[in-house]
Amino acid sequence: MSTRIFGSGIRRREDPRLITGSATYTDDLTLPRMAHAAMLRSPHAHARITSIDTSRAAAAPGVVAAYTHADTEGAVAPAPCAWHLPDSDLKMADYHCLAKDVVRYVGDIVAVVVAESRYAAEDALELVDVGYEPLPAVIDPEAAAAEGAPQLHDEIAGNQAFHWQVAGGDVDAAFAEAEVVVSDRIIQQRLIPNAMEPRAALASYTRATGELTVWNTTQNPHIVRFLTSLVLGLSEDKIRVIAPEVGGGFGSKIAAYPADFVTMFCSRKLGRPVKWTETRTENYQATTHGRDHVQQVELAAKKDGTVLGLRCTVHAGMGAYLSTAAPGIPTILHGLMLSGVYTMPAVREDVYGIYTNGTPVEAYRGAGRPEATFMLERMMDVLAARLDMDPADVRRKNLIPRFEDGHDVVTSLTYDSGDYPAALDKVLSHADYAGLRARQKAGPANGAYLGLGLATYVEICGLGPSQVAGAIGFQGGLWESAIVRFHPSGKVHVFIGASPHGQGEETTFAQIVGSELGVDPQDVKVFHGDTDNTPMGWGTYGSRTTAVGGAALALTARKIRDKAKVIAAHLLEAAVEDMEYEDGKFFVKGAPDQHKTIGDIALMANVAWNMPKGVEAGLEASTFYDPPNFTFPFGAHLAVVEVDAETGAVTLKRYVALDDCGPQINPVIVEGQVHGGVVQGVGQALWEEAVYDEGGQLVTGSMLDYALPRADLLPDIEVLSTVTPSPHHPLGVKGIGEAGTIASTAAVYNAVLDALRPLGVSSVRMPLTPERVWQAIRDAKKSAP
Amino acid sequence: MTVPVSITVNGQRYDREVEPRLLLVHFLREVIGSTGTKVGCDTSQCGACTVLLDGISLKSCTALAVQADGAEVTTIEGLAAGEALHPLQDAFWEKHGLQCGFCTPGMIMASHELLRVTPDPSDAQIRHGLEGNLCRCTGYQNIVRAVRQAAGTTAGQR
Numbered sequence: 001m002s003t004r005i006f007g008s009g010i011r012r013r014e015d016p017r018l019i020t021g022s023a024t025y026t027d028d029l030t031l032p033r034m035a036h037a038a039m040l041r042s043p044h045a046h047a048r049i050t051s052i053d054t055s056r057a058a059a060a061p062g063v064v065a066a067y068t069h070a071d072t073e074g075a076v077a078p079a080p081c082a083w084h085l086p087d088s089d090l091k092m093a094d095y096h097c098l099a100k101d102v103v104r105y106v107g108d109i110v111a112v113v114v115a116e117s118r119y120a121a122e123d124a125l126e127l128v129d130v131g132y133e134p135l136p137a138v139i140d141p142e143a144a145a146a147e148g149a150p151q152l153h154d155e156i157a158g159n160q161a162f163h164w165q166v167a168g169g170d171v172d173a174a175f176a177e178a179e180v181v182v183s184d185r186i187i188q189q190r191l192i193p194n195a196m197e198p199r200a201a202l203a204s205y206t207r208a209t210g211e212l213t214v215w216n217t218t219q220n221p222h223i224v225r226f227l228t229s230l231v232l233g234l235s236e237d238k239i240r241v242i243a244p245e246v247g248g249g250f251g252s253k254i255a256a257y258p259a260d261f262v263t264m265f266c267s268r269k270l271g272r273p274v275k276w277t278e279t280r281t282e283n284y285q286a287t288t289h290g291r292d293h294v295q296q297v298e299l300a301a302k303k304d305g306t307v308l309g310l311r312c313t314v315h316a317g318m319g320a321y322l323s324t325a326a327p328g329i330p331t332i333l334h335g336l337m338l339s340g341v342y343t344m345p346a347v348r349e350d351v352y353g354i355y356t357n358g359t360p361v362e363a364y365r366g367a368g369r370p371e372a373t374f375m376l377e378r379m380m381d382v383l384a385a386r387l388d389m390d391p392a393d394v395r396r397k398n399l400i401p402r403f404e405d406g407h408d409v410v411t412s413l414t415y416d417s418g419d420y421p422a423a424l425d426k427v428l429s430h431a432d433y434a435g436l437r438a439r440q441k442a443g444p445a446n447g448a449y450l451g452l453g454l455a456t457y458v459e460i461c462g463l464g465p466s467q468v469a470g471a472i473g474f475q476g477g478l479w480e481s482a483i484v485r486f487h488p489s490g491k492v493h494v495f496i497g498a499s500p501h502g503q504g505e506e507t508t509f510a511q512i513v514g515s516e517l518g519v520d521p522q523d524v525k526v527f528h529g530d531t532d533n534t535p536m537g538w539g540t541y542g543s544r545t546t547a548v549g550g551a552a553l554a555l556t557a558r559k560i561r562d563k564a565k566v567i568a569a570h571l572l573e574a575a576v577e578d579m580e581y582e583d584g585k586f587f588v589k590g591a592p593d594q595h596k597t598i599g600d601i602a603l604m605a606n607v608a609w610n611m612p613k614g615v616e617a618g619l620e621a622s623t624f625y626d627p628p629n630f631t632f633p634f635g636a637h638l639a640v641v642e643v644d645a646e647t648g649a650v651t652l653k654r655y656v657a658l659d660d661c662g663p664q665i666n667p668v669i670v671e672g673q674v675h676g677g678v679v680q681g682v683g684q685a686l687w688e689e690a691v692y693d694e695g696g697q698l699v700t701g702s703m704l705d706y707a708l709p710r711a712d713l714l715p716d717i718e719v720l721s722t723v724t725p726s727p728h729h730p731l732g733v734k735g736i737g738e739a740g741t742i743a744s745t746a747a748v749y750n751a752v753l754d755a756l757r758p759l760g761v762s763s764v765r766m767p768l769t770p771e772r773v774w775q776a777i778r779d780a781k782k783s784a785p
Numbered sequence: 786m787t788v789p790v791s792i793t794v795n796g797q798r799y800d801r802e803v804e805p806r807l808l809l810v811h812f813l814r815e816v817i818g819s820t821g822t823k824v825g826c827d828t829s830q831c832g833a834c835t836v837l838l839d840g841i842s843l844k845s846c847t848a849l850a851v852q853a854d855g856a857e858v859t860t861i862e863g864l865a866a867g868e869a870l871h872p873l874q875d876a877f878w879e880k881h882g883l884q885c886g887f888c889t890p891g892m893i894m895a896s897h898e899l900l901r902v903t904p905d906p907s908d909a910q911i912r913h914g915l916e917g918n919l920c921r922c923t924g925y926q927n928i929v930r931a932v933r934q935a936a937g938t939t940a941g942q943r
Contacts, residue, residue, distance in 0.1 A: 194919075
């Protein structure tokens with residue numbers, strides 16, 4: 001039975017409520033006496049507030065109250081940044097929940113209006129009178145770091161939030177002995193995460209008890225609870241945060257946001273429930289963005305393609321304030337991955353985190369790792385082109401050979417296990433790479449240039465252990481927890497601290513319990529996302545829920561099994577050491593017919609009529625699992641594109657994704673994660689960009705203007721896998737949530753540039769829109785000798 | 786100012802007084818508490834609010850409640866026949882055509898329209914037919930598979 005449950009693509013347990021419209025997301029909730037909040041947001045990227053008057057708004061029909069910063073003084077602290085990056089001269093500006101004196105991005109909250117209906121609240125926003133004195137704004141992180149740039153925060157010179165460096169090996173020697181050095185300037189454009197569910201908070205404060213309950217679209221309710229206690233000065237035991245159904249996050253629901261704290265403040269002040277749900281326009285302006293790197297990168301190599309070293313400088317736009325986890329994203333999660341899957345003797349990177357007048361930047365699917373993978377994978381292709389080698393050969397020459405239990409790399413990480421050459425070979429052979437290259441050599445067909453793009457990658461998942469969290473300045477732990485509780489009938493409740501929001505852990509975690517204890521996954525219900533009835537957990541991000549939480553659960557199930565074995569031995573009048581367990585049955589060695597099922601044991605443990613001496617009643621266990629190391633999933637992706645040289649249009653013809661996330665608990669769910677992840681990365685390569693104008697207005701401020709991937713633009717993705725277990729994980733699993741996004745932007749970009757190579761184009765700024773590609777082809781033609 | 790409307794939703798008639806500017810999606814979600822239909826954007830791009838108006842699909846954020854006066858609206862809650870799932874719901878479940886589920890009500894209703902107009906669609910027709918509905922989780926591939934399964938056809942399979 002165990003093998004059938006673990007690794008089986010069973011239907012998801014969460015789906016019946018989702019496909020029938022019965023699921024409850026935050027905005028679906030209505031409480032008695034509930035009022036509605038609407039946020040007045042700054043229309044300026046940078047301005048001094050010269051006056052503010054809410055009296056007309058407060059007097060409008062249906063309006064309950066209107067508040068500005070002055071009303072929250074002493075009652076709402078600034079929204080905290082919780083990643084205190086060490087050794088980086090980190091400078092954290094106050095992120096006031098309601099702007100104090102100055103607004104610093106379009107979307108900064110200036111006032112809140114609470115009314116009996118949402119329509120009334122939004123109507124009244126127009127009646128808040130605010131005087132602004134516009135100030136010069138800056139959006140580009142390099143420009144913001146330059147001398148003479150507009151300064152965002154008086155106390156922070158040069159807009160520099162931090163300067164962080166990673167260095168390993170002798171990078172200067174590497175460049176001194178290099179036979180070839182290639183370089184590029186890469187713009188990782190700003191992206192908007194676009195979880196389909198807009199963010200929302202419903203806060204309900206009860207004056208009589210001093211208790212606050214908050215339903216919130218969050219990836220990490222326990223972190224929100226903790227930060228709420230700090231920001232609102234409430235006792236943590238009196239705060240309950242519930243993440244009900246959450247409609248995707250991709251990093252944008254990690255942060256604890258000003259709007260959420262303002263909503264809580266309103267409820268507390270008014271003594272009645274207050275709900276706020278952002279519009280998509282607000283989501284674009286004020287829910288965190290991703291990426292925004294300007295990367296200057298150089299790669300040193302020998303003429304035979306052997307890589308010697310990498311050095312780079314990154315200007316990472318942080319937006320106007322540091323969001324909850326922001327400083328760790330372009331540094332720890334980026335810089336430590338710079339040597340990738342290659343035997344790289346030396347790296348050095350300087351990362352400058354820069355305040356700009358843009359929306360705060362946070363983790364966005366992949367969070368730092370796509371930006372590292374892109375940089376490295378792009379340089380491998382540039383090197384291949386310079387040496388006139390095939391990109392696959394350059395990679396093969398430098399790949400770290402197969403290892404099963406630990407490999408130290410130059411950035412000081414120890415990868416757990418990997419077989420990178422096998423991954424690459426399998427993709428090349430599946431795709432008939434040689435055949436595709438032959439087709440390409442035959443020249444363009446009907447003006448369509450064929451391009452092949454590879455990305456071989458390794459990434460960090462399973463963020464932990466907590467000791468490392470402390471060392472890298474993360475103001476929390478990185479363990480996870482699980483409680484398993486058997487009821488008398490043998491049915492199971494599981495309580496986890498992590499907070500999945502679409503990834504399917506209600507199913508995969510039921511499969512873990514099922515495979516460890518021989519119960520039907522349909523009989524296992526997984527509870528998550530409610531700080532009052534789940535154990536502490538640090539949240540769902542960084543592909544850590546299964547990698548860390550799944551380990552906690554597996555170990556808990558094994559504790560239950562150990563206890564059940566003792567009870568079974570007692571009932572069968574045998575010695576514990578003579579007992580065996582298989583597929584949910586406990587029996588004396590050699591006599592499997594005389595057995596007790598886990599259901600029998602659950603009943604006995606709960607009624608406790610005949611328990612072994614000294615064994616407690618009940619069948620329940622818990623584990624707090626702090627992993628010994630990260631996990632390191634890896635893979636190889638290949639994109640095949642055609643570029644129409646007349647129009648610049650790029651068509652993604654094929655996409656082959658091989659990902660090794662270790663053993664797969666549910667391969668259908670794994671495949672779904674790969675599909676979605678790949679498409680998000682394709683979006684960055686081809687379509688998506690948050691564009692600001694010179695004054696700092698977000699031009700791509702709606703779904704009409706921001707180009708999200710659509711069904712008709714994509715081919716089927718060919719999904720392959722290899723299985724290399726993590727040696728340190730109880731189930732060997734590594735994590736799959738972000739892999740697709742980490743590899744696919746580089747693979748698609750490399751493919752398009754491969755297609756354009758005969759036309760003399762060597763660099764195009766992402767996204768690779770037809771206009772940009774067409775312009776690049778024209779420019780190359782003009783400059784051709 | 787309010788005006789009376791009479792809208793039948795999933796077989797149940799609702800007579801209500803509403804503001805003329807009230808969007809149909811807000812009538813569904815806030816006036817009668819039928820929250821299965823979602824709001825994902827404010828520019829009619831995402832399709833999460835798709836419902837059937839007299840059997841034909843409509844993004845319910847593009848219509849006023851008063852425009853639905855006298856009409857029959859079918860939402861995701863009205864698709865199943867009692868406990869028996871509609872073939873589209875079953876196919877989305879079977880083919881893992883959803884992750885976070887937020888786009889799913891609209892995606893299923895848009896697929897309903899697609900199959901009404903094109904009962905036996907190719908993969909390309911499915912992808913074209915769903916271009917007005919956005920999903921950030923699935924990359925669309927399993928949605929295409931689900932619609933194909935619901936159509937009971939193998940057309941377009943490689």
